[in-house]
Amino acid sequence: MSVIDKRKTHLINVKQQFIVDTTLDLIAEIGIHNINMDAIAKAANYTKRTLYSYFKSKDEILLRVFTQDLNLRWRIQKKEIKNELSGIDKLSKWAISLYNYCEENRQCIQIQSFMDYNFVQIQNISDSVFKDFESINNELFEGLRVIFKLGVTDGSFTKDLDIDLTINQFLYSFRAILNRAFKESSSLVPIEKSKYIDHYLTLFIRGIKK
Numbered sequence: 001m002s003v004i005d006k007r008k009t010h011l012i013n014v015k016q017q018f019i020v021d022t023t024l025d026l027i028a029e030i031g032i033h034n035i036n037m038d039a040i041a042k043a044a045n046y047t048k049r050t051l052y053s054y055f056k057s058k059d060e061i062l063l064r065v066f067t068q069d070l071n072l073r074w075r076i077q078k079k080e081i082k083n084e085l086s087g088i089d090k091l092s093k094w095a096i097s098l099y100n101y102c103e104e105n106r107q108c109i110q111i112q113s114f115m116d117y118n119f120v121q122i123q124n125i126s127d128s129v130f131k132d133f134e135s136i137n138n139e140l141f142e143g144l145r146v147i148f149k150l151g152v153t154d155g156s157f158t159k160d161l162d163i164d165l166t167i168n169q170f171l172y173s174f175r176a177i178l179n180r181a182f183k184e185s186s187s188l189v190p191i192e193k194s195k196y197i198d199h200y201l202t203l204f205i206r207g208i209k210k
Helices: 003-030 037-044 048-054 058-081 087-104 107-117 127-154 163-182 193-208
Strands: none
Touching: 003 037, 003 048, 003 058, 003 107, 037 048, 037 058, 058 087, 058 107, 058 127, 087 107, 087 127, 087 163, 087 193, 107 163, 127 163, 163 193
């Protein structure tokens, strides 16, 4: 690649990152369900035509935002669980570190919930952007699989655990709990976020302990 081509690629990457960061801020301001290309263009001080020169669609921008969020939270979680020895301790640290991440990055809950229940139109996503998402999504799942396998091996989890099924159920149930914990609307019972999370983890782990 020539120097000129490298500079051009770098400029494109910078512009794309600016649009992603702008969209992330906009999600916090107006909510992810109100995001459209007009709103992003206005916030970025671009024309819609300019946006389309860097991204195929709004869905592609949102998937890039989500992929970036997954990468960031997983880097943090890997550091947090590194020094834990048992599967049960690693799982607890994994969950608490995600809760702490969501506490500091409130957009995370909105983005994850949107992707769980709406996701994006695959036909509106370029192959490279979707592959980046698949890569980190698979890495996250494999990271949990390692934790659960360790738990079965070290005896902190029951030996007859269906690991992949349990991971799937844990991910969806824990994300639902996080969404409820951070929701500002009324609840059937008063919610103190950290205790709400701890109570769920205690019950879940009790169900898979040896």
